[in-house]
Amino acid sequence: MKIDLTETTSSKINAALVQARRDIGTPAIGMVLTLVIVTDEENAYDALKSANDAAHEHPSRILVVIKRVSRSPRSRRDARLDAEVRVGADAGSGETVVLRLHGELVNHAQSVVLPLLLPDAPVVVWWPDDAPPDVARDPLGALGQRRITDTYASENPQDALTQRAAAYAPGDTDLSWTRITPWRSMLAAALDQQPVKVSSVAVEGEAENPSCELLAMWLADRLQVPVRRMSSDGPGLTSVRLETKDGDIVLDRADGSLATLCMPGQPDRAVALKRRDTAELLAEELRRLDPDNIFEAALKFGVSKLGAESPAAAPAKAEAKAAPADSPETVTGPKADSAPAKPAAKPAKKAPAK
Template identity: 30%
Template sequence: MVAPLAPHGHGPSVSEAHHWTERADSVAGVETALARAWAAAAAGPPAEEADGSVVLRTRTRVLTLVVVAQRPETAERALTAVARLAARHPSRAIVVGFGDPDGPAAIDARASVRCHLAPGAAREACVEHVLLRLGGEATRHPAAVAAPLLVHDLPVLAWWTDDPPIGSRPFGELAEMADRLLVDSGLFRDDGRERLVALAGEAASGRAISDIGWMRLDPWRELIAGCFDRPGAAGFLPGARRLRIVVGRPGSVVRLPKAALLAGWLASRLGWRIERPLAPRRGGERLVAAFRREGGRVELEIEPRDPGGGPTLRTPGSLLGVELELGRGREHLAVTVTRAGDDLALAATRGGVPVVRAAGRLERFMDAIYLARSLEAVGRDVPFEEALPVAAALAGG
């Protein structure tokens, strides 16, 4: 196993010096509104450094970002994330929000030019933000509304926030026009099985996908992978016997994607094959499954637990703990990762004797962090693409 790369910083701080906003009531009118905003920017007061020197104001964009946000609060949160990244990832950002789907067809657009000056920069970088609020029939075709606003020859990242309707026509239309999709499997509805299976289908069709839920597993995967980089530990990997994953269940539904993805990652890295998909254990709430490995079987158990006064979970189904039991001849290795708040602690014992201790930390959740990673992604995320179909098959796909 190879430890995934750790998240990195997100560039120098910037200040928004100027912005200009125009309104439109049609998609065709958005380009006109942007032209008016650019004209106002050109005629506006020049940007100045602290010493009073004037800097150039320039239009900058390297991609088009399309965000679909079905709830008003999510649309505002997406705009905040985009604004945080404007200097490092200049783009034309199109945020599509939904109004009343049963009301009259309507488009209310707010087109903005926003200029940022980074410390020491010789130019003030200006980007375009477009917020579209759709009503009626338009809510059923967000991709068709956004398509005329894409910048020719620039790559497109499409982010469907909250619970994306993967497999639906609106989602498919958005996926068709994007070079990369961004979703969050931690927010999939109900137990997440249906969406996880559909997401695996999208990946199998060749779409490049980034998943916030998968990225949130990085600290867990890094600790586990790092444990087996220690002398003597890797020799136990062929003898895995049991994997237990504890997930938070603050309500009545056990959300599975994160646990399934972690199990799928281990299975895909170590060559385990699914023998039995997840199913409820008789007389209990736990879910059990089994893998076949060379020379034996690996039992999987997912235990839902009410976090109670424990860590505050961003989403149901967040991991609370992982236990992996392995054997080599008569020797036994037990690896546990526990969570206290946002802190993770790994402990490994060999024959009951402590041999490894390590610590990690869950990154404070910010949309901008994971949006930045998706914008910077190059090529395919092979570990994710190998873990996803296993996770989907475990979930019953």
């Protein structure tokens, strides 16, 4: 069932939701959360489709906030709210309200959304494309226990990661981080099977893919070893190489769907590592509503070292440069383990004259 409301209010939208549920014979509310999608007209269809697919696992009330920027000064002064209410088969497993805000109402979106939130249910706010610099302080973001962004949709993903780290608050997350969950699980399982000391890491992927940066930050933070960031033609992440004294552990995915795991002393094995769509990523994030401390640690550890040759090697280089050329601290590698030089022999004493 679809109900179009023009020049309406939040109270009229609530009344329309109640009436629509009665008309289709389901007066009870069986939803577990409210998902607020903040987007524009161009990306609204794709975002709503992904949210409806994710709602099959997480039945929710979906509120799509579309801010219609007026062109003329007169239109900007006028405030108008148009809504489209969808219940039943047209809304998947929950309820959907598409809100189009015009004029001055664009700056007060939270006043429209607040009366439509489900009582005593968590709120998740999702920006599919451009997100504000500080999502936790945004008026709509402040309504949510969980705030989801996607730096992959930004013009400059590295700058977006820098902003996310500077303004991070508990409850923030990013779909670029969600994309590497299978990679992190596979690499952690590989190290569990072979508990060896990793000396360095190489992460290879598309140059403008923030998931590659986040995976490199996570590895540098957890392993405390130098991590090299290398570029490839993609798609997405293509390879991770963990260098150890017993041989390299390599997880390589060249086609975006099937990967090969190579481990020393074991035959190569094929593992499913396909690129997931937005609905699967969103459904994963909706499974947990508590702060992601691992994401916070990875984001804050490496964000200041983006573009560096090795996040963990910079301090070592600075120490080596500060030490004198003939100082013992500059000796590295095998020379550092060699036996110390014997002291020079003392000059022989002169025999007493007879």
